[in-house]
Amino acid sequence: MKKQDIILLAVIVIVLLPAVILLLNTGKGGTAVVRSDGNVIDTISLDKNGTYSYSNEHGYNIVEITDGKVRVIEADCPNQDCVNKGYIKRNNESVICLPHRFEVTIKAKDDEYDIIR
């Protein structure tokens, strides 16, 4: 192990650790923004429990909202990464389904408010 290796590792950890801690403390989100192929197709308030079904030319994804948490409960994609991901609840967290070009992101109710906080 060389001196450069230690410097490299130290720099990366010093830069990334605060970023990770900051990102973990963004607070609970208020709305789920649903995107298909990059376009917003729906926004759902996290206060309302329920299941929502979305489909496009690639396949379908069923999104479930329970007590401010969001997850994909069912999809016909081959890898099932979106389903296996489980619940998301923090601001800016997202579940993506790459084969379907499908994404659900959690946003604060009011984005400006989020920036101030």
Next chain:
Amino acid sequence: MKKTAKITFLGLFTAVALVLSFLETLIPNLVPIPGFKPGLANFAVLLALYLFGFKEAVIVDLCRIILAALLFGSFFSLWYALSGAAFALIIEVIIKNTDKFSPIGVSVFGAIFHNLGQFLVAVLIIKSFGILYYLPFTLLFCVLSGALNGYLVLILKDRLKFLKKE
């Protein structure tokens, strides 16, 4: 080194990499990005790079990815894995040739670029930057696994020196 012996060792490297790839599929995914795993198989590729060279490392990497996709992946994961691996291997060769870093540094650079490559592909496919939220988490994690991989190569490349001389 005889050609047969070299082919045999490259086959062994590929086998080790493939087994490690399989073991990683048993670990549950923490982030919704296919390919968020320790990347342990990369140490076999990096070892091939140190002991034999770039061409041989590419062969081991390609064989591993294609076999892994056929055995327990999908057509989709094949392209995804290829893009990450291409980014990683190219930066590893560049960093190794500067001779400024030990295998640990080379491996960490490889892990970072593997990550960046996969995120780039994911962003291009999904046409949204939301997924970048997870980048700091995966980068921090990959630095740990990259350093571990590099450490394995550091030890093994000296113990397997005889492969070079023959």
